Amino acid sequence: MxxxxxxxxxxxxxxxxxxxxxxxxxxxxxxxxxxxxxxxxxxxxxxxxxxxxxxxxxxxxxxxxxxxxxxxxxxxxxxxxxxxxxxxxxxxxxxxxxxxxxxxxxxxxxxxxxxxxxxxxxxxxxxxxxxxxxxxxxxxxxxxxxxxxxxxxxxxxxxxxxxxxxxxxxxxxxxxxxxxxxxxxxxxxxxxxxxxxxxxxxxxxxxxxxxxxxxxxRSLYFYEASRLSxxxxxxxxxxxxxxxxxxxMALTLTQLADAMSLLSLLMEKGIEEQAAKAFKGVYDRGQPLVQLGTVVATSFSLTLVPLIAGAKKRGDETFILEKIDVTLRVALVVGIGAAFGLAALIRPVNIMLFKNDAGSWPLAILSLSIFFTTMSLTASALLQGIGYEQFAVIGVLIAFISKWLGNLWFVPMFGIAGASWATWLSYIVMFLFLYQVLRKKIGVWFIRKKDVYAVMKAALIMVVSLKLYMWGTQLWGGSRLGATGQALLGVLLGGSVYIIMILRGKLFSPKEIALFPFGEKLCIFLGKIGDEK
Known part of the structure; x- marks a missing residue:
């Protein structure tokens, strides 16, 4: 058996x-x-x-x-x-x-x-x-x-x-x-x-x-009596x-809030209809960027949800604590890295993907929301894994209401940048709610100050490196081809700096790193860094 x-x-x-x-x-x-x-x-x-x-x-x-x-x-x-x-x-x-x-x-x-x-x-x-x-x-x-x-x-x-x-x-x-x-x-x-x-x-x-x-x-049409009601x-x-x-539906409902309110609010602000539609289209450029930014961390949590659910049935609290802890740390690292890296490179990325740099400032604000979006979606998946789907639903509804109200408050003042700030607000409120529920249900503080410090230090060094790089390559941004080269090399530079700093910060043990893609090679690299010290 x-x-x-x-x-x-x-x-x-x-x-x-x-x-x-x-x-x-x-x-x-x-x-x-x-x-x-x-x-x-x-x-x-x-x-x-x-x-x-x-x-x-x-x-x-x-x-x-x-x-x-x-x-x-x-x-x-x-x-x-x-x-x-x-x-x-x-x-x-x-x-x-x-x-x-x-x-x-x-x-x-x-x-x-x-x-x-x-x-x-x-x-x-x-x-x-x-x-x-x-x-x-x-x-x-x-x-x-x-x-x-x-x-x-x-x-x-x-x-x-x-x-x-x-x-x-x-x-x-x-x-x-x-x-x-x-x-x-x-x-x-x-x-x-x-x-x-x-x-x-x-x-x-x-x-x-x-x-x-x-x-x-097989056939769906063969009927037999059943004890089921x-x-x-x-x-x-x-x-x-x-x-x-x-x-x-967190991402879907926040987009629905924009679809239902943003155009009308821009027109009420005095913007002509065609211009308002164009502004909404520029703002919508940020949706695939946010979606891509959250893919890595949320996909990692997707693979762990059934395992956590199985551990919940077995009563294996140690396994649950370990997996929730590593999942939230992955979300923290990936979310901050993607948010700050994209915001720092938003102008060449905007030109590379969408032909021009229209709306780069509102898109930079929206890019920074990737961190709270990633943390919210990860916390929601974890709560579903341990059997508290109802709180995940409440979190999504809180995000939707916050986004709608945020649009009503901020768009008349800041235009599409206000819609970006409203997205920030919605996912901050959603994450704070879900994290408090997760903490109370499990009884453990998962996000430690030393981890936040190490990640923010890595992000700061990455952003400074990217800003110096952008200053040194500013002549490239005059054409779409040049902006493409600037963006791709910037991603390579920023990603390399960030990963090295995260490894130096020892946020993950070698055993945890081995679970990631190319984890074994990263462990070897981590060992070399330790030898140098």
Whole structure:
């Protein structure tokens, strides 16, 4: 039995790793495609797309992180009891529940698309909102199939479907927008073409999942009596599904707050409509930068969440403390390094990625929020791992309300820089709340003063090095090619200085460093530094 238990744990770990890798690939694709898209459609075209993107991100949260996880838990429970009839019953009830939910969401967005667009301050967004409404019709199919495979601990179908969905979607966005702009269509028509990618991506994922399903000759339509109650399944889906979805919507809901309020606030400030749209598009350049800045640390926490959850069930408090501690230290190091490094290099990075340096100051402010964003998302993932999802949900709602209020306060005074300050406010408040909850539930202060001092010292030395480098290479910034060279060499310089200082600060033990990518080589390097001393 011990061997079987170890084999099962190893299988669960492999499955979690596969899903974590897929999540990283999705996040990278989701951030990177916006750069060529902005280059094709410009700032106003980018504003148009970013206004409706949060709605699609909700579909992704529901069909990727929310309902598949909940359904998988129900399926896994029935699989443990070898109750195939129970598994089929769970899938049937889940499908019809999500079909009703998908139809309701579709109806609200399609019929109410004009009202939502007017609330956003731009009635021309109506066709985009109506196009994206069709994505909700795919929700029951994607969620049930992914939930089934995950419940059976077959993670590859889910992982491949996620990557396929994002890859086909990105390809559709780039190709459609390029062709529509080249053939003289409006930016709103190009935006509608880009939004169409949500449908092509969803169908690609559905085809792949269906192929896996049919290959195993399974059927959703064979009904047998079950001891399960439909009411209990629906209640579990409704409560747990929404809880997990909202807990993973921090970035989405803060972007939604911007979509609903920023344009109107800029126009109330006296900015002409077209100029306000361009300003919003410039501000939106920061979204992929923030997303990329948080990928490394949050991906590390994703791989640890199932392990921490398993340790919680075993009652292994020592393991939980160790993993939470190292995860928060990774988030601290990566978050501060990414935030200060990007802020120091924001002008050449802005020119390299988006053609010009428009909005570099507001983007620098937004870049600094990467630290609190990273810490907030990491703390949220850890709370979910130890079974306190409800506090992660409260944290996200606090961030959304803080962002909305922050926009109302700061945008009239500072324009899009005010929206950046509002993002700061939202994630500071979210992190302080989640960290206090985590500390009280675990009973330990995880972030030590000596660690903060060592990281801030490393960041300060990195920033000084980058400022001297920027001063010495300022003649490069006159062209996009020169700015590209300046940015890439700056990233290499800043990253090298920062990593060396972090290693010298001994924030991680050799055993912990060995867990990181290229960890063994870093351990050898760390040993050489110790010998020199």
């Amino acid at each position: 011990a061997i079987n238990g170890e084999s099962r744990n190893a299988s669960i770990w492999r499955g979690a790793t596969v899903l974590a890798i897929a999540a990283v690939v999705m996040k990278i694709l989701s951030a990177f495609y916006r750069i060529p898209y902005q280059n094709i459609v410009g700032d106003i075209g980018f504003y148009i797309y970013q206004q409706v993107y949060p709605i699609y991100a909700m579909v992704i949260a529901l069909a990727t992180y929310g309902y598949p996880v909940v359904i998988s838990k129900l399926v896994a429970e029935q699989a443990e009891e070898k109750n195939e009839a129970g598994i089929r019953y769970v899938l049937q009830v889940s499908f019809w529940f999500l079909a009703v939910m998908g139809l309701l969401c579709f109806g609200v967005l399609y019929v109410g698309g004009g009202w939502i667009a007017r609330w956003m301050g731009d009635e021309k967004l109506t066709p985009l909102i109506r196009t994206i409404s069709f994505s909700f019709l795919l929700l029951p199919f994607l969620s049930v199939l992914r939930g089934y495979f995950q419940g059976k601990n077959e993670m590859m179908p889910t992982a491949l479907s996620q990557v396929a969905e994002q890859s086909v979607r990105v390809a559709t966005i780039i190709i459609c927008s390029y062709l529509l702009v080249k053939t003289g269509h409006t930016m709103y028509e190009a935006g509608t073409g880009a939004i169409f990618g949500s449908l092509t991506g969803g169908f690609a994922a559905l085809l792949l999942l269906s192929a896996y399903w049919l290959r195993s000759a 439909a009411q209990s399944v629906i209640r579990y889906l409704f409560v747990q599904g929404l809880t997990i979805c909202i807990a993973n």
